Amino acid sequence: LAKTTQPISMDSYEGQEVNITCSHNNIATNDYITWYQQFPSQGPRFIIQGYKTKVTNEVASLFIPADRKSSTLSLPRVSLSDTAVYYCLVGGDNNAGNMLTFGGGTRLMVKP
Amino acid sequence: NAGVTQTPKFRVLKTGQSMTLLCAQDMNHEYMYWYRQDPGMGLRLIHYSVGEGTTAKGEVPDGYNVSRLKKQNFLLGLESAAPSQTSVYFCASSFYTGLAGGSYEQYFGPGTRLTVT
Numbered sequence: 575l576a577k578t579t580q581p582i583s584m585d586s587y588e589g590q591e592v593n594i595t596c597s598h599n600n601i602a603t604n605d606y607i608t609w610y611q612q613f614p615s616q617g618p619r620f621i622i623q624g625y626k627t628k629v630t631n632e633v634a635s636l637f638i639p640a641d642r643k644s645s646t647l648s649l650p651r652v653s654l655s656d657t658a659v660y661y662c663l664v665g666g667d668n669n670a671g672n673m674l675t676f677g678g679g680t681r682l683m684v685k686p
Numbered sequence: 687n688a689g690v691t692q693t694p695k696f697r698v699l700k701t702g703q704s705m706t707l708l709c710a711q712d713m714n715h716e717y718m719y720w721y722r723q724d725p726g727m728g729l730r731l732i733h734y735s736v737g738e739g740t741t742a743k744g745e746v747p748d749g750y751n752v753s754r755l756k757k758q759n760f761l762l763g764l765e766s767a768a769p770s771q772t773s774v775y776f777c778a779s780s781f782y783t784g785l786a787g788g789s790y791e792q793y794f795g796p797g798t799r800l801t802v803t
Contacts, residue, residue: 606790617690617776617794618729661728665790674792675745676721676728 578662583681592649594680596662599643607638607645610661612679618661622647649682657684687712690795692777698801699767707762707798709777717780718760719744719792720752722773729776735760767802774799 610618721729731744
């Protein structure tokens with residue numbers, strides 16, 4: 575399973591755009607990149623998934639360069655409720671389950 | 687749909703006691719997983735199952751056993767609890783994604799907070 579590296583923490587202010595970058599140099603050809611959000615005392619929640627280029631949904635965008643060795647989660651106009659830990663994961667279905675390895679995550683603090 | 691539910695929500699055990707954590711999902715998912723999360727850390731995979739009657743070890747399986755007798759249920763057992771097993775345990779489930787382009791989304795339960803004294 576590919577290892578990921580992301581910043582331990584980030585601070586932002588309400589209304590700003592936040593970009594969290596994740597490094598995954600050993601990503602395999604069949605691997606997808608997935609981001610999860612976790613609030614205190616809750617289980618992680620899926621945010622977005624991508625394979626290459628750009629993916630956008632109603633809450634975030636995911637930018638993946640051509641070499642796929644990194645990815646950037648973009649949260650537009652964050653609010654206080656976006657304060658959470660964000661995990662970048664790389665993996666895929668290798669016929670042995672959709673195994674994911676969670677790293678330490680990025681603790682995002684949104685200030686008023 | 688209730689999604690993924692976990693029983694119990696909290697539990698305190700003494701060293702050497704045993705217990706079983708129950709995970710249930712009503713989304714007809716093939717895959718189910720058990721993770722543990724220690725304070726300030728990411729989640730670590732304990733065991734997982736790719737279908738009814740099958741289980742496999744994850745990253746930190748020692749001290750735990752699992753069973754998947756029914757597709758919707760995944761049980762995690764601690765035979766002889768140790769203080770090192772004090773943690774929050776999360777169960778998750780997902781669809782089989784054998785075809786490229788499928789979603790790898792895992793759906794997580796609310797967690798069970800276990801303290802072993």
